[in-house]
Amino acid sequence: MLLTSAIITGLGLGAMYGLLALGFHITYVVSNTVNFSQGSSMMLGAVLGYTFAVTLGWPMPFAVILALALCGVFGLAVERFLVRPFADRGSNAWLMATIAGGIVLDNVVLFTFGKEPRSFPSPLATDAINVMGVGAYPLQLIIPVVGIVAAAIFSFVLRNTKYGKAMLAVVQNAEAARLMGIDTRFVIAGAFALSTMLAGVAGLLIAPLFNVSAGMGLVFGIKAFAAAILGGITSAWGVVIAGLLYDLVEALTTAFLGSTYTQIVAFSMIIAALFFMPNGLLGSAGIKKV
Amino acid sequence: MTDKIDTATPSPLKNFGILVLDMRVAYLAIALATVGGAVIASSVEGYFNFVLAMVAMNILVGVGINILLGLSGQVSFGHIGFFAIGAYATGILMLNGVNFWLAFLIAGAVSGIVGFLLALPALRVSGPYLAMMTIAFAFIIEHGAVEWRTLTGGANGLMGFPSPELFGYTLSENDIALFAVLLAGVSLAFYQRLTHSTWGRAMRAVRDSEIAAQAIGLNPLVLKTVSFALSALLTGFAGAIFAPMNLFISPSSFPFFQSILFILAVVVGGAGTLWGPVIGALIVVLLPEFLSDFAEYRLLLFGSLLLGVLWAAPRGIVGTVAAWLSREDPTSAAPGEIDLKAVLGSDIQTEIPLEVDAIGISFGGIKAASNVSFIAHPGKVTSVIGPNGAGKTTVLNMIGGFYVPDTGEIRLGEVISGKPAYAIARAGIARTYQTTLLFEHMSVLENVMIAIRQGNLGVMLADRGDKAERAMAAKLLAFTGYTGPLARLAGNLPHVDKRLVEIARALATRPKVLLLDEPAAGLMREDKTKLATLLRDIAALGIAVILVEHDMSLVMGISDHIVVLDAGAPLTQGKPADIRDDPAVLRAYLGGTEYQGRPRADAWSGEHVAVLTAHKLEAGYGAAPVLEKVHIEVCPGEMVAVLGANGAGKSTMLRAMSGLHRPIDGSVLLNDAETSRFAAHQIAAAGMVLVPEGRQVFPDMTLRDNIRLGAWTRKGPVSDAEIDAIAERFPRIKDRMDSKAGVLSGGEQQMLAIARGLMAKPKILLLDEPSLGLAPSMIAELYDVLADLRDDGVTVLIVDQMANLALTVADRGYVLESGRVAHAGPADELKNDPAIERAYLGHTD
Amino acid sequence: MTKKTPFTLTRRHVLATATAAALAAMTGIAPAHAADTIKIGLIASLSGPSAKSGEAITRGLTVAIDEINAAGGLLGKQVELLRRDDENNPGKGLVAARELVQREKVAVLFGGLQTPVSLAIVPFMNQSKAVFMGPWAAGTPITQNGAKENYIFRVSAFDSMVGVALVDRAVAVHGAKKPGMMLINNPWGESNEKSLLAALKVKGMENAGIEKIEQSDIDVVPQLTRLKSNGADAIFMVANVGPSAQVMKSLERMNWNVPVVSHWGPAGGRFSELGGPRAKDVEMIQTFTFSGNPSPKAAEMMAKLKKHFPEIKGEADVTPAVGIANAYDGMHLAALAIKNAGSIDGPAVRKGFYDIKSYDGLIKTYEMPFSPEKHDALGPEDLVFTQFIDGKIIPVK
Structure with missing residues (x-):
């Protein structure tokens, strides 16, 4: 039972880390940059969803779609104002800029949404069901499914639609993509929008299990980044698997060693993994040239 | 990937006399600021003291971060961990009866050692991976402090530290603040001294270019590790004061977020500047004091402030103000006769040749070079030539240690292949790069000075480089013909001067062997002449010069021995005269396969209304233009070839037309529409499609998807039938439409790239070196396809090394020489023109 | 080579002055007014x-x-x-x-x-x-x-008296023999760990384990499962609103009807809203209530x-x-x-x-x-x- 419950916990949250990490992966492969406000994007999804569905009482599907759309708009803004101005001159200052953007967003939400955490009710997280002798909310079982389905949809869209292929083309050879008439800037902006929308999905999924507050994204963002690095940020499946793995390690450590050791074990695993696999589990390094 | 956070540059180095004055001003300012802070510390009371001490501690941490970020270009999000280690170490020791001063020293040392240990795994990775390592470190320290209760007091933390004492006198809060201020002052002086010492210069060199740093004998790993440890040491000292000052420490005193504030302060103040951390600390600590009524908006304010600074003043407040106030010292090296032998000393004299013995290397299964052997003798110029893709730069990279050869060995007396690049540099091999790799944020003089050390940096801080070194660096620069200011930042130099400084830097290592990778690229004719003389002079010093160069007149003029490579394999070697007359060499360059292209059955007779017109087209990299007033026209249905030696500007021309190279001068008209301001994707959409050099297919996509992407700019769906119809032209690939493009051979990829280009239904197709690196049979097949396309009325502008072949299928041709159109005319006339041969293999007249 | 530069305004002078000025400005953050x-x-x-x-x-x-x-x-x-x-x-x-x-x-x-x-x-x-x-x-x-x-x-x-009160309540009302602890991972949790252990020792009771909760923990089922499998018959909960709510939601999910005797952390926020249906089952210590207060x-x-x-x-x-x-x-x-x-x-x-x-x-x-x-x-x-x-x-x- 200890094992089953740890696995359910680990898979549920791990899939959420996987979604966030997938967002890190997408922007990294198309533009070699990372949106360090990914945790804040996740918070934005949850806060907007709460505002639309609970505060304003709009129908849930509408609230979810609008929240995700606005997350996408946030992603476009991040790319346009926090990444592009620096990446264009070959500077790494986007790193600090996206962190600053996250701080600003967190605080703007703090002063508009309010300082108190709120509960996001969901029919999927009210009545527990029995899974192999362990109680779980349906949502907990849905999250890994959504995570894997999202990764699969992402992978399908990438390979089977015109825009997906354009994005793939930019990843594989940006210059050749431009010669095909593909506007790489458009694709990069799209990648950021997609990445923040995935974060928004993660936020909406986790909100009913947790709560909604302005500061909720920070820790999740950091752990998801850890998962992205662990999996090898250049590999889509790598980061999703690492997301699951990361939280499984956390949950199993908690269950068998005790919660005292959880954080230390998880973060030590990152350092050790990078020491032995500098490109992560499934990541790859480029060929160096002069 | 190195971390390129914008860093401002320390003040441009002035000549020695002024420099000393300038340095004195800096130290004086530090002393004044410290005394000022000390006066405040002893006069104010209570809270202000605490604020002052907080500013001082933040300066201390900021200087630590600055050594890492500003000097070495590395980012750490884990510095709060070092701060915590310092604080806990002092706290625990003091509670166990250890005297504060001893505890303080031990705390700094422990933090420094942990920094060193973390750097070992952390610096194996870079970019986001390094960021994650440091984040994980910070969290481990925080949680470790919570859980190791017997030592750290757990989450409840530690309190009740005895007040520090000095010779029986108990230090008050004022005294601790005073101590913090003094320490901050010392750290600033330390930073100033370090920046202008050999170690600081070496760290900045590694920051600007790790590759070039290794090539002058610097070991980047050592330098980065040392800077990481120093940075941790200073941060640990700051933490060590924090414990007695704050009276209480617990894990929550060291939240992860504080790491970000540490970096924020330095970036806002100005990374890489002396006063940046000071301004940053003042802002981070004082701003909330002035705005205490808006305390809850503190983080919002900091976030916005950081964004504002990043947008408006990327070098930080101090960096921006400094750039605005600083003037450059115009002093240049004194020209005149220089006895270089005396300058460089006698240790470059050697009789030992460089022996390259059957070396080879493969990348991903493709042989980039195989079985290359030659001997470069001291005092001689040995040139390595060959068409594009022959593996010339790969050979240089193996000699210089950037690549380790898979087979064979390289000897300079002893075997050097397999050693790390910095060790090879120390053994006496220096080099320059195809695209110059200078330390761009260092002055010209510093670039050369740091190379003189051959990796031996002396005692940290004590060694600043002496007068003799400065003089020697200046003389070397004068010798190469550099006449600009010595204090100019290398990044701001015109192209020619970059080449000269790079050569001076290579010579400064007093090499036995000098590798030059296309030193003449992008130089004007008169500069090339000077370069030729310079290279001969260098050889005359007894150095073995190895030259990779496309300019054949230069090569033929100065070489003692020439090695010819083709497709990674040695073709022949010998004296210049023999090489020039060797038909095999001519074939390698001009494409003398047995196969003859199929000319047009009837002469072209289309409309003389140009579809593509380049008018006064100019383009270049930096100061030197690669293209000058190029005028080219292509009419609908025509196939036009552009010929010329490597480096003549052919590829640049196609890149300029297709929008990959920007900005350009002059005009490029596509059916009367001006395209010179368009971006590449807009030009593709307008109907001018480039099939780039090296194919550049999308390796992980199927052939079908590759071809389909060619139609990206067209409206409406693209049927599989249309793709198959296009593929029908290319028998070799039509049956493999569903395999991945990456598994195709080079020739098949070329077919694919052309098919992909055709899908756009372009008004004109630009082909860049389609036959490059292909086997003869593939070249024949390719040219058959090109002839078919021509006969079907596709408009083509083709650039190809295989001049003769290109001219057989083309209607007209242009010959580029040094970026200008030297000849133009019908293809069959050009084909028999001896001028072509001269253009490729150098002028004999 | 040794050309003299007259004293001009270099950036260093400017910055030194600015620094001094900023430091001096600090003395300007003086108490606003006399103590009226x-x-x-x-x-x-x-x-x-x-x-x-x-x-x-x-x-x-x-x-x-x-x-x-x-x-x-x-x-x-x-x-x-x-x-x-x-x-x-x-x-x-x-x-x-x-x-x-x-x-x-x-x-x-x-x-x-x-x-x-x-x-x-x-x-x-x-x-x-x-x-x-x-x-x-x-x-x-x-x-x-x-x-x-x-x-x-x-x-x-204060915790030492709360510890006694919580243990008394668990024993007297719920007949607990082997209670477990869910404690927030901070000094408050640590302080209660001490006082609860002390109170249990006085009664000569053992505990079913001491588990930690992080502020950001979403799912504490693993911790609770450990307590459950060690035979916990009551839970002492010491955490502020957010984590307390997560404990109650996890209990609900496990369908484990164990008595929860809590310090007053849940009182700090919208516990009813955040803690779900089990929130009302928590018995929480207080020093004062308005409801049902006859004073x-x-x-x-x-x-x-x-x-x-x-x-x-x-x-x-x-x-x-x-x-x-x-x-x-x-x-x-x-x-x-x-x-x-x-x-x-x-x-x-x-x-x-x-x-x-x-x-x-x-x-x-x-x-x-x-x-x-x-x-x-x-x-x-x-x-x-x-x-x-x-x-x-x-x-x-």
């Missing part, structure tokens, strides 16, 4: 998940200060409240304490909602000889801090609150009541101490607290509440067990 009022400081979480508790303390202080001012003030001066947000961060709290004590020269400093923040401030207060009044944080070592001259007073529950003082206080704060409509809007009551009584006790001292000088006020004979407060009538050996005004007899039902905290029937 008596200042009372408050450091609490005014933002973040515990903001509601900070708000409650503010309300209690505000009502008390208004009463004092209406009655002519203290020592002939009006009383003024200065508030600072500690963002739940001990570092911030300590900086704010320094500012309020050293710059604003507050007569009494209230605050430290969380134990870590209070603990960070304690040594500084004792060293500065300034009086600190704790209206909330329950860590035992806050008042029992080992200082020779202790300037820390408290009107609140006329309570009704009177409720009326005053409604008058002062128009947003208060009923009992659901005055959670957590402990914050209001502790702060209200604490402020009146501090006023008495200042009156006894006749000045706002720290050592005198400290002595003034010892000299308080009797005060008829909101929570109870205090008789000789403080002595050099006793810095906590409340005792085990002042605790009540409550439930959180529909947003209201009401005594357990």
Whole structure:
């Protein structure tokens, strides 16, 4: 039972880390940059969803779609104002800029949404069901499914639609993509929008299990980044698997060693993994040239 | 990937006399600021003291971060961990009866050692991976402090530290603040001294270019590790004061977020500047004091402030103000006769040749070079030539240690292949790069000075480089013909001067062997002449010069021995005269396969209304233009070839037309529409499609998807039938439409790239070196396809090394020489023109 | 080579001047005005998940200060409240304490909602000889801090007495034999771990395990499962609102009907909303409730609150009541101490607290509440067990 419950916990949250990490992966492969406000994007999804569905009482599907759309708009803004101005001159200052953007967003939400955490009710997280002798909310079982389905949809869209292929083309050879008439800037902006929308999905999924507050994204963002690095940020499946793995390690450590050791074990695993696999589990390094 | 956070540059180095004055001003300012802070510390009371001490501690941490970020270009999000280690170490020791001063020293040392240990795994990775390592470190320290209760007091933390004492006198809060201020002052002086010492210069060199740093004998790993440890040491000292000052420490005193504030302060103040951390600390600590009524908006304010600074003043407040106030010292090296032998000393004299013995290397299964052997003798110029893709730069990279050869060995007396690049540099091999790799944020003089050390940096801080070194660096620069200011930042130099400084830097290592990778690229004719003389002079010093160069007149003029490579394999070697007359060499360059292209059955007779017109087209990299007033026209249905030696500007021309190279001068008209301001994707959409050099297919996509992407700019769906119809032209690939493009051979990829280009239904197709690196049979097949396309009325502008072949299928041709159109005319006339041969293999007249 | 440069304005001079100027400007952050009022400081979480508790303390202080001012003030001066947000961060709290004590020269400093923040401030207060009044944080070592001259007073529950009360409740009401613990991973949790273990030891009982919760934990099923498999028959919960809510949601999911006896963390926010259906099952310790309180003082206080704060409509809007009551009584006790001292000088006020004979407060009538050996005004007899039902905290029937 200890094992089953740890696995359910680990898979549920791990899939959420996987979604966030997938967002890190997408922007990294198309533009070699990372949106360090990914945790804040996740918070934005949850806060907007709460505002639309609970505060304003709009129908849930509408609230979810609008929240995700606005997350996408946030992603476009991040790319346009926090990444592009620096990446264009070959500077790494986007790193600090996206962190600053996250701080600003967190605080703007703090002063508009309010300082108190709120509960996001969901029919999927009210009545527990029995899974192999362990109680779980349906949502907990849905999250890994959504995570894997999202990764699969992402992978399908990438390979089977015109825009997906354009994005793939930019990843594989940006210059050749431009010669095909593909506007790489458009694709990069799209990648950021997609990445923040995935974060928004993660936020909406986790909100009913947790709560909604302005500061909720920070820790999740950091752990998801850890998962992205662990999996090898250049590999889509790598980061999703690492997301699951990361939280499984956390949950199993908690269950068998005790919660005292959880954080230390998880973060030590990152350092050790990078020491032995500098490109992560499934990541790859480029060929160096002069 | 190195971390390129914008860093401002320390003040441009002035000549020695002024420099000393300038340095004195800096130290004086530090002393004044410290005394000022000390006066405040002893006069104010209570809270202000605490604020002052907080500013001082933040300066201390900021200087630590600055050594890492500003000097070495590395980012750490884990510095709060070092701060915590310092604080806990002092706290625990003091509670166990250890005297504060001893505890303080031990705390700094422990933090420094942990920094060193973390750097070992952390610096194996870079970019986001390094960021994650440091984040994980910070969290481990925080949680470790919570859980190791017997030592750290757990989450409840530690309190009740005895007040520090000095010779029986108990230090008050004022005294601790005073101590913090003094320490901050010392750290600033330390930073100033370090920046202008050999170690600081070496760290900045590694920051600007790790590759070039290794090539002058610097070991980047050592330098980065040392800077990481120093940075941790200073941060640990700051933490060590924090414990007695704050009276209480617990894990929550060291939240992860504080790491970000540490970096924020330095970036806002100005990374890489002396006063940046000071301004940053003042802002981070004082701003909330002035705005205490808006305390809850503190983080919002900091976030916005950081964004504002990043947008408006990327070098930080101090960096921006400094750039605005600083003037450059115009002093240049004194020209005149220089006895270089005396300058460089006698240790470059050697009789030992460089022996390259059957070396080879493969990348991903493709042989980039195989079985290359030659001997470069001291005092001689040995040139390595060959068409594009022959593996010339790969050979240089193996000699210089950037690549380790898979087979064979390289000897300079002893075997050097397999050693790390910095060790090879120390053994006496220096080099320059195809695209110059200078330390761009260092002055010209510093670039050369740091190379003189051959990796031996002396005692940290004590060694600043002496007068003799400065003089020697200046003389070397004068010798190469550099006449600009010595204090100019290398990044701001015109192209020619970059080449000269790079050569001076290579010579400064007093090499036995000098590798030059296309030193003449992008130089004007008169500069090339000077370069030729310079290279001969260098050889005359007894150095073995190895030259990779496309300019054949230069090569033929100065070489003692020439090695010819083709497709990674040695073709022949010998004296210049023999090489020039060797038909095999001519074939390698001009494409003398047995196969003859199929000319047009009837002469072209289309409309003389140009579809593509380049008018006064100019383009270049930096100061030197690669293209000058190029005028080219292509009419609908025509196939036009552009010929010329490597480096003549052919590829640049196609890149300029297709929008990959920007900005350009002059005009490029596509059916009367001006395209010179368009971006590449807009030009593709307008109907001018480039099939780039090296194919550049999308390796992980199927052939079908590759071809389909060619139609990206067209409206409406693209049927599989249309793709198959296009593929029908290319028998070799039509049956493999569903395999991945990456598994195709080079020739098949070329077919694919052309098919992909055709899908756009372009008004004109630009082909860049389609036959490059292909086997003869593939070249024949390719040219058959090109002839078919021509006969079907596709408009083509083709650039190809295989001049003769290109001219057989083309209607007209242009010959580029040094970026200008030297000849133009019908293809069959050009084909028999001896001028072509001269253009490729150098002028004999 | 040695050309002389006349003294020109280089960037260094400018910056040196600027630095000196900025340092000099610091002396300009001087106390705003002479002491024409008596200042009372408050450091609490005014933002973040515990903001509601900070708000409650503010309300209690505000009502008390208004009463004092209406009655002519203290020592002939009006009383003024200065508030600072500690963002739940001990570092911030300590900086704010320094500012309020050293710059604003507050007569009494209230605050430290969380134990870590209070603990960070304690040594500084004792060293500065300034009086600190704790209206909330329950860590035992806050008042029992080992200082020779202790300037820390408290009107609140404290962990060692809460520990005894929680263990008594679990044994007496729920017949617990082997309880387990779910503790927040911070000093407060650690302090309760000690007091609970001590209370269990007195009873000669064993425990089913001690598990930690992080502020950001979503799912604590693994921790609870460990307790369950070790045979826990009751759970002691010590955590603030967010993590407490996660514990209840995880219990609900496990369908484990174990009694939960809790410290008062859940009182700090919207526990009913966040904790789901099981939230109402938590038995939570309190020092005061409005609901079911027969005291006329309570009704009177409720009326005053409604008058002062128009947003208060009923009992659901005055959670957590402990914050209001502790702060209200604490402020009146501090006023008495200042009156006894006749000045706002720290050592005198400290002595003034010892000299308080009797005060008829909101929570109870205090008789000789403080002595050099006793810095906590409340005792085990002042605790009540409550439930959180529909947003209201009401005594357990």
